[in-house]
Each structure stands twice: as structure tokens, then as C-alpha cells.
Amino acid sequence: MGDVQTPLPLPGACSGQPQGNQLPATTPGTHLPPPGCVFCRETPGLEEVLHLQVLEPCQRFLEMLVDPASWGRAAGHSLVPAGDRAGPLISVFLLKRDFGMKMPKDQEASACWQLTVRVLEARNLRRADLLSEADPYVILQLSTVPGMKFKTKTLTDTSHPVWNEAFHFLIQSQVKNVLELSIYDEDSITEDDICFKVLYDISEVLPGKLLRKTFSQSPQGEEELDVEFLMEETSDRPENLITNKVLVARELSCLDVHLDSAGSTAVVADQDKLELELELKGSYEDTQTSSLGTASAFRFHYMAALETELSGCLRSSTSNVWNGDNSAQHLTVPLRPLIGKEVTMDVPAQDVPGVRLQLKAEGCSKELAVHLGFNLCAEEQAFLSRRKQVVAKALKQALQLDGDLQEDEVWGRREMCVQISWTGHKGVPDSYASPETPVPIVGIMATGGGARAMTSLYGHLLALQKLGLLDCVTYFSGVSGSTWTMAHLYGDPEWSQKDLEGPIRHAREHLAKSKLEVFSPERLGSYRRELELRAEQGHPTSFVDLWALVLESMLHGQVMDQKLSGQRAALERGQNPLPLYLSLNVKENNLETLDFKEWVEFSPYEVGFLKYGAFVPPELFGSKFFMGRLMRRIPEPRICFLEAIWSNVFSLNLLDAWYDLTSSGESWKQHIKDKTRSLEKEPLTSLETCSWLEASWLQPGTALAQAFKGFLTGRPLHQRSPNFLQGLQLHQDYCSHKGFSTWADCQLDSTPSQLTPQEPQLCLVDAGYFINTSCPSMFRPGRRLDLILSFDYSLSAPFEALQQTELYCRARGLPFPRVEPSPQDHQQPRECHLFSDPACPEAPILLHFPLVNASFKDHSAPGVQRSPAELQAGQVNLTGATSPYALSNMTYKEEDFERLLRLSDYNVQTSQGAILQALRTALKHRALEARPPGAQT
Incomplete structure (x- = not known):
């Protein structure tokens, strides 16, 4: 048997890299690869070697598919002929075409910060009632901290209230935090009147620096509100976010609650059944209710970084009367310390013994059911690849074209249009042929x-x-x-x-x-x-x-x-x-x-x-x-x-x-x-x-x-x-x-x-x-x-x-x-x-x-x-x-x-x-x- 010819390794390829895309070894008398076999790979330094495509001598255009896992710019390399029938060398020119592709979800790890907002004082508040000055209080809320709404104390009969009260929010710096500050005039008979409202972008507050702001309703307005802001680091681990730079999906936690009611159905004096109502502000479910005496299970979904608590109480299912009038009869459980733990707690009640809750809090799935991205979905990109074959055939017939159209966009990949020119053994180029035309949309x-x-x-x-x-x-x-x-x-x-x-x-x-x-x-x-x-x-x-x-x-x-x-x-x-x-x-x-x-x-x-x-x-x-x-x-x-x-x-x-x-x-x-x-x-x-x-x-x-x-x-x-x-x-x-x-x-x-x-x-x-x-x-x-x-x-x-x-x-x-x-x-x-x-x-x-x-x-x-x-x-x-x-x-x-x-x-x-x-x-x-x-x- 004669000598076996093998192709030279790809320029820049690691010697230990498997050469699965090499030209096959040949022996005399066997069928040799046709002229124009080309190696292509990513930019030198990247390890991934791409698949080989073969050109017949009559072809002038080569499609090369590049895996988007490596985002380097593709490059072509000259190759010596494989065998004595391989013919000329090939010079390769690449034209990159970008199009919308399914990118991996953009994930970020970002720390949460403690925001302290101190409401100091307001001036020149206008009276809403004809007979007295305002009875003002302030409401503070952040839409990015759901379920958390803070309220100052109400000060009576004053147009210059001084509160000096501080409130704390745990915020994520990668989302748009806009604080809403509203001053209301309390009214015991009619609905409270809003006197003042302002929105403030928290991104202006620099970490570690106390910032004092005076807000006015308008440049000419006399009403003013003084507020101090302080942003501080926390010891919490960074939060894993999924984002397309417009929307952000934050980490979720799940709270599973199992109701274990001992004995027979609990009743009150009038034989009405009792219900347990649980509330978790800021959660998806918000409030859930179940009758005692039945095996009940609840699940709440809430933001992992939310400083919230589970509250609950027993009440009559028909009269809507709460069991107990004071806070001692209410269940209140802070949730952040519960992550990864299982605890059992008794529900406070005077006449209903043995009502217990088993609580377990853990992280929710990180996988989203919503696709966040402005790119086309993978299914549409696959469709485009299939449809272009149909369109190319129809256009060729409708316009009576001599040559074929080519597909220039392929699902899930970045495609390179490769123009080749064939050179003779003496290096003299043949006539340059134009590339086949891509399919129009x-x-x-x-x-x-x-x-x-x-x-x-x-x-x-x-x-x-x-x-x-x-x-x-x-x-x-x-x-x-x-x-x-x-x-x-x-x-x-x-x-x-x-x-x-x-x-x-x-x-x-x-x-x-x-x-x-x-x-x-x-x-x-x-x-x-x-x-x-x-x-x-x-x-x-x-x-x-x-x-x-x-x-x-x-x-x-x-x-x-x-x-x-x-x-x-x-x-x-x-x-x-x-x-x-x-x-x-x-x-x-x-x-x-x-x-x-x-x-x-x-x-x-x-x-x-x-x-x-x-x-x-x-x-x-x-x-x-x-x-x-x-x-x-x-x-x-x-x-x-x-x-x-x-x-x-x-x-x-x-x-x-x-x-x-x-x-x-x-x-x-x-x-x-x-x-x-x-x-x-x-x-x-x-x-x-x-x-x-x-x-x-x-x-x-x-x-x-x-x-x-x-x-x-x-x-x-x-x-x-x-x-x-x-x-x-x-x-x-x-x-x-x-x-x-x-x-x-x-x-x-x-x-x-x-x-x-x-x-x-x-x-x-x-x-x-x-x-x-x-x-x-x-x-x-x-x-x-x-x-x-x-x-x-x-x-x-x-x-x-x-x-x-x-x-x-x-x-x-x-x-x-x-x-x-x-x-x-x-x-x-x-x-x-x-x-x-x-x-x-x-x-x-x-x-x-x-x-x-x-x-x-x-x-x-x-x-x-x-x-x-x-x-x-x-x-x-x-x-x-x-x-x-x-x-x-x-x-x-x-x-x-x-x-x-x-x-x-x-x-x-x-x-x-x-x-x-x-x-x-x-x-x-x-x-x-x-x-x-x-x-x-």
C-alpha cells in the first residue's frame, strides 16, 4: 500500500485538540475528496473547531455555520491540497451577517442596599378645610418593594408639620427605584385629601453619602417638603437577576404553609365555623383563607429580598368577626430568617386549642416561563431557515433566474457567506465569480x-x-x-x-x-x-x-x-x-x-x-x-x-x-x-x-x-x-x-x-x-x-x-x-x-x-x-x-x-x-x- 496522506493541521489549532473535522486519510486508488475542501474555525485562540463543508469545483460560494456559543469573528485558513487530485489552493474571504439570534438570558448578580428615608418637615401646606389648618401625614412607597407602604404620624392643625421620622427600604440597585412621597390631609368624615405628591429617582442617592432634598410641588409652589436619604451596604448575598436590560426578573421565594388543626372542627359560640386568614403583603397571592377542620395547604410566592412578614388571624366564616380584638390574637412571622428552614407555630386564639402552622420557606425555580429578549425566538429562526428554501425556489421561477439563491440566515447560528476564488498551481486566479444572491424577505x-x-x-x-x-x-x-x-x-x-x-x-x-x-x-x-x-x-x-x-x-x-x-x-x-x-x-x-x-x-x-x-x-x-x-x-x-x-x-x-x-x-x-x-x-x-x-x-x-x-x-x-x-x-x-x-x-x-x-x-x-x-x-x-x-x-x-x-x-x-x-x-x-x-x-x-x-x-x-x-x-x-x-x-x-x-x-x-x-x-x-x-x- 502507498503512503497515506493527511491534511496539515489548522493554523492556530492546539496540538491536543481532536481533529474530528480533518480531511479523511486517503490511499492510492481510493476515492479522494473533491477539490476545494476547506477548514474553517473561529478566531485563533478559541478552541472550538467547526464542521467541514465540501465544495465541488464548480461552486463559488460556501456557507459556513458558526456556533454562537463563541462570539469571536470567524476566520478562514488556506489549506494544502489533500492528495494528488486535490487541485488548487483556495483563498477564503468572509462576510459576516448579523441578525437577531436567541442570546443566552442576561444574568446578573447584584447586591441589595439599605435605603433610609427620613421625613423631616413640610412648610406652607394649604388647608383643605375651610374651618381649620391641615392635619397632615406622609405616605411613602416604592413600587419595587411591593406591599411596603409607610405612614408617618398625623399632626393636627398645622401648615408646618415636623415629623423627623425614619423609614427603611431594602432595594435592588439594578432596578429603577422611584420613591413616591404623598402628603395627605386627614379627615374623619370624608376621604382624606391629597395635598402634595412627588416622585423621586433614588439613583441620585450615592452610597454612604447623606443627601438632603427639598421638594416643591412646582417651581413657583410655596409648599415644600424636606427629606433626607442615606444608602448603605448590607451583608446580604448578591441577588441573582435575569434581565433583558428593560425588564428584570428577581429572585423568588416560596412559603409553604400547612394547617394542622387537632380534633374536630373548631366552632364558636353560635356554631359558625372558623376560618384562618393568612396575609403576605407583596406576594402574588396576597391573602388566602381556609376553614379549620380541613387539611389545608397554602403556598405564597414573594420576592426573596422582600423584608416582609406573614400575618394571620382566626375569624368567623359567616359573621366576619375577628377572633380577638388585640394584636396578641394575631400571628406575625418575619420571613427572611425562615429561608431554608422548617418551623411549627401555634396560631394565637383563646377558645381554639391545637391550631398549628407548619412553615417552610425556600427559593423558587430560577427558570422563567417568560422569554425576556428582543431577539427572535429559536422557533421563528428555525422557520426562517425552512421558509427561505421555499422562497428561493419561488423567486427563481418567478424571476427566471439562472442561478440559485442562497440562505443567508440560519436559526440559532451566525452564518458566514464565504466567497472563494480558485487559483491554479502557478497561483494565477481564475475569473472571479459573484456570490449567489441571498434570499430577500x-x-x-x-x-x-x-x-x-x-x-x-x-x-x-x-x-x-x-x-x-x-x-x-x-x-x-x-x-x-x-x-x-x-x-x-x-x-x-x-x-x-x-x-x-x-x-x-x-x-x-x-x-x-x-x-x-x-x-x-x-x-x-x-x-x-x-x-x-x-x-x-x-x-x-x-x-x-x-x-x-x-x-x-x-x-x-x-x-x-x-x-x-x-x-x-x-x-x-x-x-x-x-x-x-x-x-x-x-x-x-x-x-x-x-x-x-x-x-x-x-x-x-x-x-x-x-x-x-x-x-x-x-x-x-x-x-x-x-x-x-x-x-x-x-x-x-x-x-x-x-x-x-x-x-x-x-x-x-x-x-x-x-x-x-x-x-x-x-x-x-x-x-x-x-x-x-x-x-x-x-x-x-x-x-x-x-x-x-x-x-x-x-x-x-x-x-x-x-x-x-x-x-x-x-x-x-x-x-x-x-x-x-x-x-x-x-x-x-x-x-x-x-x-x-x-x-x-x-x-x-x-x-x-x-x-x-x-x-x-x-x-x-x-x-x-x-x-x-x-x-x-x-x-x-x-x-x-x-x-x-x-x-x-x-x-x-x-x-x-x-x-x-x-x-x-x-x-x-x-x-x-x-x-x-x-x-x-x-x-x-x-x-x-x-x-x-x-x-x-x-x-x-x-x-x-x-x-x-x-x-x-x-x-x-x-x-x-x-x-x-x-x-x-x-x-x-x-x-x-x-x-x-x-x-x-x-x-x-x-x-x-x-x-x-x-x-x-x-x-x-x-x-x-x-x-x-x-x-x-x-x-x-x-x-x-x-x-x-x-x-x-
Whole structure:
């Protein structure tokens, strides 16, 4: 046998490093590796050797995957030929492409500090009562120290109170600590009046230095409050934090309490059972109660650094009278000394012997059920890798490309585009070949518009499918009525690979049917039973839940047992675009102005806040959380309940009918009519003519009123959902974080105690309350779209939502193309308008498709003139009070449905040339970005 040839070791590799990626040894006569085998590894000095990829001689581009565990910059190394047939040497040039990747959770160990706040005195307090001076006291509280509220003594009849009282807080320096100081005037008859309130950022207090501050209500205000602050070290061990630099999850402890009641059931004189009530302020549970005589167990979850105590007392279960009137009859147990211990304590009581508590406190799991990070989740990155293979194939066919497109982003890894040039044995380079072009990212951005949006979107998707362009789309986002189409399609894992006439036939059938059956006694009974079941499962119920069931019945005529997480089946092979649904989280009392609003994104992989970088799997949306940990799992809601959130503006019509039954006032009816007008400038269908409300069930005393009166109360225009951010705290530098500041847009954003992590519930509404757009999802880090297909379903202002979107994005530094339609475009909008910004290469190209009847009225298909007999089919009434496509209309005649569908189909098909040219431009941009540094264009 001949000599065995082995490859030279990698430059910089340790001699003891296993060479598992070496070229195989060869012997004469055996099959040799093809020319172009390349070793690649991380920067010299890092030990990890990467896997080998093999290039055929005809190939000019090599993909190299780099494990993100090592964050060094990759490097290539020249290699001698392996064997006499190996051919030329290879020179390797690397072009790094960064994109959003799942980073390890950012963990920090940070010490807690003792903050002493001494309230000294106040001056010039104004009297709240006409007959006397103020009776002032001060309340101190930190939202980062839950359950701890301190109060000074009350001083009577004085405008210059001197308290000189000190209070102590154990604080974490890595969170935003804002102290709230409030002076109240005590009143024995009416509610105490607030005289003075100030918020103070504790970060201004330097460790070990006494700081005295004088606060005034305003620069011109006479009222003043003097306070001293001192920050001191503690001997406590550092606290382990998990943070994305906006939100912070702190360490949790669990307190297990077992009630051991000896003997028979304890009773008081009137034979009432006694209950034990336990309270742990600042814990997730706060207060828990159990009857004596039963084997009871409690669990409290609380912040490990919280200096709190467990308190409890016995009371009658019916009379609500406490057993004992003095503190001697109350149980009080400080918790910090209990960590890691088990103790037994007797409950103080006079006539109930043998009541004992077994207490055990220990640390909770450090694993979070909430994903903290602004990067894309691992599942979406894996989807991108799969989808790009589908998109590359579709683009090659649509644009008739000679070469293949390549995938330039791979889940969970950083990919290097490696350009190689082959050199002969004499070192003379062959002709330089350009790298294959990376796959561009295309997204659909659909607005709302009720049944009109649903119908038109079917037409747009049908056209893209006919043109062979639907497989070129990676992301598919929608709001309000567009989500009805999306949710239905994704019930079929192969929907985009099948003929869309099936789903369209389903939509046509249910839009054309009478809506009377939706409110039949049988249906109303089923609605009530389902709402009761949701309540039993732990879901808070509201009028939006009733709207969900009504909507499901109108659109499908039956219960659709589908869930958002089930849509993953439509993504597992990358066979469909990734659906993104948007909603807004608002303050419950802020529905009129929407001064406070936060985007909430729903996808089959996760649900969460763009602003906070916090997400949960859809299976856990609606479950209860505290400090990022799952407290109680509640069954995932069916998709109809999410559709009702995404489109709850349309529940206004149902609410109008409901309050027509239950309220005699006109103000509410006027309010919701005004709200609908503000959402779309079109004639508002009146209550009397709304097609799905004309029925006898509108009359007082009918089935609807009897079935639901008293079950649903208030005027809930929003959906209340448990807040999965509850308990999480704001990082000390959260305001300066780009992920947060991008979406911050009101004064409340600078006040941590006013932000969503402090709320027990979310208040979710239709995004149409603000801007009729689904664009925010397109700008998450890592998505980086090259082309957006904007489908707008407004009847009266074809560019308004898009221009509002541009202003909104530019105010946040998001790269959005300039939307500057000409006066002619405003007067006579075309089927398709292109917007771009050459001065901002990061901005995607945008093709905007307004809902217009321009050339369709004269053409049955692109380039095909209508005959006189076909002209009537081209008349689509999109304006005026007689339009069948009004926002509130949920019933269409079949011919109206068909005309709108065919119009939308035509408008995209006739714009085929513009779409293909935009795709070519996007490809060119990607190719330029992928060039190695110094390569010639």
C-alpha cells in the first residue's frame, strides 16, 4: 500500500485538540475528496473547531455555520491540497451577517442596599378645610418593594408639620427605584385629601453619602417638603437577576404553609365555623383563607429580598368577626430568617386549642416561563431557515433566474457567506465569480376593515397564488378584519399549497347567509354555557367574549376547535408565511385618547410586547404569571377568542344593541357611534339598518336580554387578560434601551409605577383604535424586510393609514419609505403605488395596493377589455351611503362578495410587472450587501 496522506493541521489549532473535522486519510486508488475542501474555525485562540463543508469545483460560494456559543469573528485558513487530485489552493474571504439570534438570558448578580428615608418637615401646606389648618401625614412607597407602604404620624392643625421620622427600604440597585412621597390631609368624615405628591429617582442617592432634598410641588409652589436619604451596604448575598436590560426578573421565594388543626372542627359560640386568614403583603397571592377542620395547604410566592412578614388571624366564616380584638390574637412571622428552614407555630386564639402552622420557606425555580429578549425566538429562526428554501425556489421561477439563491440566515447560528476564488498551481486566479444572491424577505401588511377586509384579502392572496408569488412571502401580518381571513386559512396546514377557492367558498357562504340564526335560543344557550366554562377555567369573561362566539357563528356557523399554537403545523416545513396578528394594550380608562398604547404581537410561536421584549408561548397566554414564573396554567383559548380581541372594535355594534336593551340613556349609543366614525370616515350604518341587527331579539325581554342580563356587566370594549408581565420590574436603564425607546410614546413611559408590569391584567383592544396598520411587527429586530406588500382596505382615504404609519415609524427612528403620493394619486389612485427611500437603504421597498376600482371597471382581466355585456360586473360601489361594504355590515349579497373578490384579485394581477420589478430591486439590494468587503460592483 502507498503512503497515506493527511491534511496539515489548522493554523492556530492546539496540538491536543481532536481533529474530528480533518480531511479523511486517503490511499492510492481510493476515492479522494473533491477539490476545494476547506477548514474553517473561529478566531485563533478559541478552541472550538467547526464542521467541514465540501465544495465541488464548480461552486463559488460556501456557507459556513458558526456556533454562537463563541462570539469571536470567524476566520478562514488556506489549506494544502489533500492528495494528488486535490487541485488548487483556495483563498477564503468572509462576510459576516448579523441578525437577531436567541442570546443566552442576561444574568446578573447584584447586591441589595439599605435605603433610609427620613421625613423631616413640610412648610406652607394649604388647608383643605375651610374651618381649620391641615392635619397632615406622609405616605411613602416604592413600587419595587411591593406591599411596603409607610405612614408617618398625623399632626393636627398645622401648615408646618415636623415629623423627623425614619423609614427603611431594602432595594435592588439594578432596578429603577422611584420613591413616591404623598402628603395627605386627614379627615374623619370624608376621604382624606391629597395635598402634595412627588416622585423621586433614588439613583441620585450615592452610597454612604447623606443627601438632603427639598421638594416643591412646582417651581413657583410655596409648599415644600424636606427629606433626607442615606444608602448603605448590607451583608446580604448578591441577588441573582435575569434581565433583558428593560425588564428584570428577581429572585423568588416560596412559603409553604400547612394547617394542622387537632380534633374536630373548631366552632364558636353560635356554631359558625372558623376560618384562618393568612396575609403576605407583596406576594402574588396576597391573602388566602381556609376553614379549620380541613387539611389545608397554602403556598405564597414573594420576592426573596422582600423584608416582609406573614400575618394571620382566626375569624368567623359567616359573621366576619375577628377572633380577638388585640394584636396578641394575631400571628406575625418575619420571613427572611425562615429561608431554608422548617418551623411549627401555634396560631394565637383563646377558645381554639391545637391550631398549628407548619412553615417552610425556600427559593423558587430560577427558570422563567417568560422569554425576556428582543431577539427572535429559536422557533421563528428555525422557520426562517425552512421558509427561505421555499422562497428561493419561488423567486427563481418567478424571476427566471439562472442561478440559485442562497440562505443567508440560519436559526440559532451566525452564518458566514464565504466567497472563494480558485487559483491554479502557478497561483494565477481564475475569473472571479459573484456570490449567489441571498434570499430577500417579503412581507404582507394587511389593514383592517371588517368583512370588506376579509373578502378583499382573499382576493389579493388568490392573485398572488395565480402569479406564483405567494411562496415568495415570508411574513404575513394583519389587524382587525384581516385577521379573520388569516385565522381561517391557518386552520389548514397546507392552505397556500392548495386552491384557495375552498376557503373563499366558505367565506362567501357565511357572509351571504342570514344572521338570525346567530341569535337563536339554541345558540344563545350555547354561548352562555361556553362563557360559564371559560369562567370556571379561570378566564375573566367580558362582552368581548360574547362577541367572539357571535363572530365565530357568523363566519363559520359552528364551533371551530382551533388554537393559535395549532398554527405551527402550517409552518413546520416552511410551507406557508409566518402569520403575525397585532393588538394594542391600553389603560382601561384611556380608550378615548389612547395616550398610552403598547403593541402586542401574536404568532403561533409566541405572544408578547414589542416594547418590553417579553414573550410567552401562545399555550400560556391567559395563564397567570408572577415575576416571569408560571403561577397557574389556564387552558389556551380557542382562536375565536383571540379574533375577538384583534377585532373588538366591531363588537361596538353588538354593544349598541345590548345597551339598547339594558339602558335608556342615549349618551352611550352616541359614544359608540362617534367611536366608529372616528375609525373610518364613511357613512355609519344606523342601528335600524345594520344588516345583522335587524331581528326581533333586539326588543327588551327577548332571548338575548334574558340569557345575558346580569351575567355581563359594565361597558367592556376591551378584553381583560391576566398580565404575564406582572411582578417584573424595570431595569435602571430601561428608558435608554433602544428596544424600549423605539416604542415609547407618552409621559407615562418614564414612570415605572404606571407601566404594564404593575398591572394585574392586560387591557387589549383592536389596533384600529390607533392606526389601521400591522407594520410594527415588520420592524422587530431580526426580521429586516426588503419588500412590503401593503394591502389597504379603506373606502375613503387610500393613503391616510400609510402616511400615519410613516410618521409614526420615522418618529421612532424606524426605516420606513417616504409616502408622498401626488395630488393626482390622491384624486385618482391606481391599483398599485411604489414607495421607497434611496437615501435610506435600510428602508424596505413598499408596494401599496389601495382598494380602488380604476381599470377593473373596463377590464375583466389584465389586458382584456370588457364587452358591453360584462360592464355591469365591473361596477363595484366603494363610495357613498349605498355601498354594501360599509364597516358595520356583516352580510353581503353573493354578487357583492364576488365583485369585491374579483376586484382585489384583478388589482394585484394587473400589477404583476410592478411586483416583479420590486422583487428584482430587493434581490439587487441583498446582493450588494452580501458582497465581500472590497469586492467590485
